[in-house]
Amino acid sequence: MDELFAPPADTWQRLSPKYATLERLTTVIGVVVVFGAAALIVGAASAVWWISAVIIAVALVIIIARWIVIGRALRSWGYLERDEDLFITHGVLFRTLVAVPYGRMQLVEVNSGPLQRAFGLATVQLVTASASTDATIPGLPPDEAARLRDRLTERGETHTAGI
């Protein structure tokens, strides 16, 4: 972790490792569905069976690459609650560090889709008046997500600054 994206104090809070598992699973499912179907159709419909082999090989490469990247992406995520603001960092190739003052939060959303629920994960999103504020923390355990939501809401109320 280089200096530019180091936490302003203490250490980053990390996401649940299950987030990587979930991401990997969705990647595998997605790739298998798309490429598998393509390989099947090509293999069944024509004599050029080796095209199917190429498609499967490509799929494998994609899965392996994503597997590695997802691991790094998980480690790149971090968030830190400070007294008056929240810092979030993420990104492997294109990296971001965003700081949101509690006083600017308009609402805090907690989302959890069916797959996320199956893995016991939830996403917390902070909304400000600016659409370009990119303050989303995926892959939190539901307890942590609820705690974070309550805490952010409470701090938002005490720091409300208007717009």
Add this chain to the structure above:
Amino acid sequence: MTPPDVGGGPLGAAPVPAPSPPASPAPTPSSDERTQRPHPLTPVLRGWFVLVAIGLAVVRQTFENGDDNPFDALLRLGLAWLLLIIVGIVAVAALAGFVSWYFTRFVIDDTELRVESGALFKSSRRLAFERVQSVDLLQPLLARVFGLCELRIEAGAGDRPIRLRYLRRADADRFRTFLLARAQGDRSSFASTENAARASLFTDLSVEDQPVVTIKPQQLVLGFLLSTEWLIALGFVIIALIATQIFGVTFYALPGLVPLAFGAISLIGRRVIAQFNYTLAESVRGLRITRGLTNLSSQSVPLDRIQGLTICQSILWRPFGWYRVDVSVLGYGAGNDSGESRSDVSRILLPVATAEQLRVALARVLPGVDLGAVELHRSPRRAAFLRPFDAWTFRYGWDDRVVVARAGVLVNDTTVVPHARVQSARVEQGPLQRLLGLASAHLDSPKGPVRLVGRHLAAADARALVVTELDRQRASLAALAAARRPPEPPPVDAEVLDRFRLTEPELLGEGGETRVYALGPAEVLRVYKGGDPEQAARLVSQLRPAYDHWAGQTDVPLELPRILDHGRVGDRIWTVDRRMSGPSFSTWLRTAPVEARRPALLSYLDSAFELRRLEVPASVWARPFGPDPRSFPTFAALVHDQLAGALRRIDHVFFPEAETWARQVVDEVGERVAEPRLVHADYFPGNTYVSTVDGVPVVRGVADFSPHTLIADPLMDVAGASILMELEPYPGVVEDARWLWDVAAERVGADEARWFTTYRRYYSVYFGDDPLVVPWAREQLAGPRA
């Protein structure tokens, strides 16, 4: 076709207990509730496109009738049906429009504005006065033709604006005045708006509004023709035309060309027609922008909702030193739930402004921010690897109020965002930036044209900017909160008063430049207001010897000011003056018995005749006091110089005839033969003092010689005595002034008296830079007294 858009439509609105059916449209003046119906023409204006459709259909019908082949006859039958359908639609639309109009009410009561509408599903939209953010007045061309306008009331971010349409212009003015007053917490009644100053039909400015920036049409048009957007759009169209001509496919390319041309035309619409007659004015209720050639729009500038601005200068504007300013206003960027875009709200704060106009406008929009003083840092040179053509223009910097970023070669954008408005701060770094040790800093703002990005900074600087931005924001918000607390009355001139140990200063009077406090029975303390202390010191050093000299002229029966002492505390200039022996004539006139007024006025006129006997250093045409004392070869040259100075300050939108009259005055005084003598040139009751001689009030005191004072035709004061007197506020002043004019005319003789008219024009133009004087001045010029 004309859905009732107030109230959110039948489905969205909760049915409220139906108010009693509309009985009488008349307002009920007995309570403080006022009901206003939209103007009866409203359905027509809102459904005008239906009328256009009918018109088109009729036109086509008549054309078709000319031919007589079977195919056309068939078509005609179809058209007849079509026409019938159209007529049906029109009838339904007209009925809907009428019903919607019939059931719509705008109600103002003690605490809120209510819009009631809907025939079957009653809906009532309420807005508490405190929540009114801004009130805009809009006049689409058609409504303008009928003298109607729409009021649009913003109620805070995210809420749909309330639209009152259409009202008569005078009603709309009163509604606006009232709503803005109430929004600011004034508990004025609606009836009191009856006497409010009326706004001009063309500029929507009333005499109480002070224009700050006006943009001349030639500047607007030239600026537009040289703007990058226009040249690019024009270039596209021309290149496309030429290219298609060469290949001979223009006809087939039309579907592509027409939208291009439309784009260019709509650019003209937005940048020229919509911005025509641009005026930024300061009114009692805040800043207001008025503009539009065909559609008039008068928009308040909600200062506390401005999220940031961008000052753009395209490369062709640089020789002229022109700028355009775009602004992000909270709520204007976002569409709202009815799907209406806010494209009708212009995001252009200044369409094309000179550096001076820019400075003046910014001082109003971002008070206390000096952009020139913000220290700007360059992005490192290695940023040129990523942006070879414009990396050298990248700048960023901040002070305690704002963050500034600048970039661009063809169009140089300076983005300014107040710390207090930053929503969040980001550092972004891509792989190439990482290799070069660079990163970009983004400060996020609500949706709008303003995006602040510090491009390709050194990584450590980007991080420092982002992390410390939050601290600057906290400090800035704390300062704002402190400023919002009810301020203690400012200790006016405190330092000077301290020096004289005046703990409970008694303010005797206040003029344009000075405040006067009682210092003792025989002395007053005069403190020059802010502004340039050097100029004030200079004026004092010019006046003091003159007063001293005149004090030696015991044969002139005038009581003149003396400066006994003067000095400077901090940047305030003060003088200790001799106290005039009585009250100001202006104050005296307000309470004086009628029968005492005329004799006093005679002595006031006498004193005007005496002024010419005060000795001046040399008998030359001159302006003896002020920042630029000068003498002139002829009387006309002096008058020309005086009026030229006034014309520079006059707002010509308000007072367009000033220039013509000024020229005429200069022409006329060219024939005047007179000896140059001292002329007070601001001789009016406010500058004269009453003393009591043998129980009779006599005007002997003349004070406040100033940069207005001249060495010129002494008749000017004699004329001025009655001319300037008309601005006194007491009842009966017009008759008194007229009488005094006649007395003065009789005294000087008819030959001399004809010059009074010339000097009336002189004063009208000379003092015409004061918006409060303009109506009077125009009246003076319009109807010269017989």
